Structures are given as C-alpha cells and as structure tokens.
Amino acid sequence: MMFQFTEEQKMIREMVREFTKKEVEPRDKWMDENGFDYELHKKLTQAGLMGIHLEEKYGGGGGDPVTSIIVIHEIAKGSASAALFLDANWLAADLILYHGTEAQKDKYLPQAAQGKIFAFGLTEASGGSDAAAIKSTVVPAADGGWVMNGGKAWITNSGVADYYIILAKTDPEAGAKGISAFIVPKDAEGLAIGKFEDKMGMRGSATCELAFNNLRLPADALLGQLGMGFKYAMQALDGARISIGAIAAGLSEHAMNIARSYANERVCFGKPIGKFQGIQFKFADMAAEIRAMELMTYDTAKMKAEGLRHTLEAAETKLFSGTRCTQICLECQQILGGNGYSKEFHVERFVRDAKLLEIGEGTNEILRMLIGGTVLAQK
C-alpha cells in the first residue's frame, strides 16, 4: 500500500502484529464460546494499547487517529471481537477527550490509559437508526445534580465497562437539540445492567441492556454543553465508522489467509484447488476489495488526524468495507467447502462476526441515506 506511514507508525504496526499473533488470535475462538476475555484486556493494558491514542500527559501512547486505526486493523486480523471492543472503548473515552472539561479529562483519561473500560450509550430498544428519537430523560435534581430515567440497548462493552457515556433527552421538546451526554460510573445507584445478549457473532465483545431507575448523578456528570449530545454522538460515530472499515479489512484478510492456505493445499482432480480459475477469480476480487478497504480506511483516518470533516468519507468507508467483508467471509467459507461449515476451520465464525459490520455504528441503509443525500446535494 502506498499510504505513507511514519516510522513510529510502522514500528507500532510491527509490535501490534506480533502481539496479535501471540496474544489475540489464539483467544478468538475461546471468546466466541465464552464471551469477553478479561485476560486479553489485561494484556492489552500491559502492552500500553488501551490508551495509545491519548496524550502522554494522561499516561497514553501519544498516537494520532491513524495510529489508533493501525492498532484496530492489526488486532482485527486476529479477532474482530477484540478490535470491536477497542473501537467502542475509544469511541466513548474520546468523547471526554474532545468535549470534557479539564477537570473531567484529568479525572477520566488517565484511567482510560490505565485500562479502565468505557462504553457509549445512544441506541435504545425502541429504535436504533432514528437516534434522535431516544426516550431516556435527564432532569435537574434539587441538589444541583441530575436524575436519569429510561434505558439503552445494544451497548457495546456494557456489562464490562467501568464508565458509560449516556445520551439522554434534557429537553424532550427540542428534538436532536434537546439531547445531552452524561458520564455514568458502573456502580451508580439506579443503574441496572441486564444479561449479556446471545449474539450471532462478535461474541467476544460484551453487549447488554441498561436500565436507569431514578439514577442520581452529580452536577459534573454533564459532558460538554447541554443540548449538544446528539452532535457529539454523530461526530463520534464518524470516527467509529473508520474503525469499522479497519475491522472489516483485518477480518477479511484473516479469512483470506486461511482460505489461501487451504486453496494451496487442498487437492482436487489432481491439483490444488487454487490452480482452478473459479477459485483464482475469487481471490482476485477479494484481494482487490481488501486493498480498497485499507486505502479508504487509512485515507479517512488521515482526514480525521488532520482535523478535516469526514462524515461522508467515513460513511462510504463503512458501507463498502462492511458489505464486502461479509461477502469475502462467505466466499472464503465456500472455498473451504464442508470444512468451511465446521467450527474447527474458523471461517464460519468470521461470517457471523462480519455481519455486525453491516449493522453496528449505522446500518447499511442509514449510511446509504446519508451518502445518497449528501452526494445528491453536491453541485
């Protein structure tokens, strides 16, 4: 790839590759069967990867958005679940980085660098795509604090998170402009965490329902300005969609690597199946698409690093990468034939993992609405 990485970024890529090979890939199947892996979380923390994007003064690694994407991309080559965990964690912690007061940054960001887990709560059970229609509310309390009621669904990292960034209506009449963001610790009184969702894939990342029953928060739980929560959330999703592009590229490569070894070894009609044109054409399309995913992902990450608006590009990256990843994993499963249908050969797990990439952080349909509308409005 001709994308220019700095020398430090190349070294971090090497380090994460080694880490993924040794620590992440061998655990992916276990996570699929058993859920979130605290041991892996500990290793990610020890290796300094949890806070790689945070400034050194917070104990972070001093990386930029391109470096963060390198980490997610490389980890996804070993486990899509683990990469999704990091994506969701950074998405939430970054809201404090971008919008928090100095006091909030000083309090929470060093914890993020030391491995505390963050989760971002926007979606509710009654509707995911229509994000402005959330029903959870927060009203001021007599003591100057806040009282939260309602609930959330499909919150990645819920159940394992130490802190939640929750979006709720502070002015129910004001639509999207009546939504604000709040920092909620896991042990807050009135926070009920439901059981883990029994998901199709991405089972190494935890997902629960949350319920808020007169949940009391102090005055300084408000993140950023009142009524700005929806805008913050949409900006955060722009970043998260780049991460999905990175997960799709990494997961697709993981699947293709397994299919390649298989195609070169599996003999049929007297030669390895990779010698047949029908199989070769599949690899041609997969390789070209993976390269396109990588270029789109890193190009958009570079835009983010340079402070450019990247809403359209992030949506395009996620739409293309997510849809193609599912198809690539299905093709790889097909190349493995009956073995592809067996859990022993891993690719069936990738098929289940990949599907999330077409749903989470904006469904294909929502992204098409966003992209189509934007493109048609351009002159």
Place this chain on the structure above:
Amino acid sequence: MKILVFVKQVPDTTDVKLDPKTGNLNREGVESIMNPLDANAVEAALRLKEKHGGTVTAISMGPPQAEDVLKKALAMGCDESALLSDRVFGGADTLATGYVLAKAAEKIGDYDLLIFGRHASDGETAQTGPIVAAFLGIPQITLAETLDIEDGWAVATRSTEDGSEKVRAKLPALVTVCGEINEPRYATPINIMKALKKPRMVWNHGELDADPAKCGIPGSPSVTKRLFEPEHEHVDTVLFNGDEETMAKQFVDMLEAQHLI
C-alpha cells in the same frame, strides 16, 4: 552500571526453508526478526537496569537494515544503540564477528556487563558470546537461567545437562542467557514513540579501530562446506494399551520383530 546487550537480525525461522538443490537459505519473502533469545537478553538487561540503575546499549553487527532490530531494542527500553556496519564485516564467521563486537565494547569502554542470547536461531553455534569474552579477557557465564548483580559480581544459575548450578563472575563479565530466564516485554507504544529520538551510532571498521584482516571473510578461518536439511523419516505411531506389563511386552515384541534388539 553500564550494560551492553548484543542483538542479531535473523530470518523468521518459522517460515524459512532450505533450497533442496543449492542448500542455501531461501530468504525470499521471509521476514527478518530479532533473534528470539536476544530478546531475552534485552529483557534481562532492562530488568537489571530497572533494579540497579544504569544504562543499556544495544549493539548489532550487520547490514544497514539490521538497524530494525536495534530500533526494536530501543523501543523495548534500551538507552542507545550502535550498528556495526561495513562491507569489510561481510561474510564473517563467529571468530571475525566476535572480534568486531569486542572492538565495539572496547570503543564504548567502561562496561560492567555484556549480555548475549545463548545462540542465534540461524547459525545456532552459541560461540559468539564466549569469543567476545575471550577477546576482552573477561570472565563469562553461559546458559544463564537467572541473573542478578550482587556486590560487583554477576550471579547466575546455569542450566547443565543434569541439573543446574549457581555461579558468579567478577564484573566486568559476559553472560549468555537461555529463553527460560524471562518473558520479553512488548515494546509499548509510548516507548516506540521515544525510541527514534534516542542516540543511534553507526560505526565502520575505521571508527572501531578494527583490523580488516581480522574482519569478514579474511578473518574467518571456518568455511561452510555444505548446507542440507536432514531427511525426516516418516514412521507410523504405534499406541500400546493395557497395564504396564502388557504394554512393556508389546513394546519389546515390536522391537524384536524389527530386529532392533
């Protein structure tokens, strides 16, 4: 305390194959890595530094791209690096390599401890460390499984064929370490960011005051006669069942049947 740690760039042996016709290593598409046991040496050096203070200098002899393993050593936490790179050094056997490495140690001077991996995964001679100790005229401890510094002595546990022994050597000394000594750390992102800002020296034979006649091919008395991959015999695995006596009898019967006893 001044520690020198020696690292070598080697092909990633997990996917290296010998060309069956020429016997040469087929390096095409094979990635280069830090010799795995040298990562243990770096880790041992860093742990001693963290416990007793001081500096760690990572040293490698090799072509310019060998700088990559030195960068990794810096990213793990070493303070500075020296790359010994010169066409004159090319084609060196263990003696000529040991000579150049010893010259680098002399140039740095004032060292307390030199640490090597017990052997490199490509040559597996385990000679270079001991040769450097001989050139420098300092005591050496090979195959260390533990290592510490106590009152001016290097104290180590050595693995031997039938157990282990605790030995000590007066500093300055040279130690080669086994893989069992520790689990090498990952280079953390923050240390990677700092690594490229650390001092990185590159020295040729002139700067090392090394005699070209003792370097590279002229300085190498040993020659490689032939490289070959030992043939692997594929034999079936036989499993014996039953109690110990039955299994022992089955085993002996099999050995007899094959005229092995």
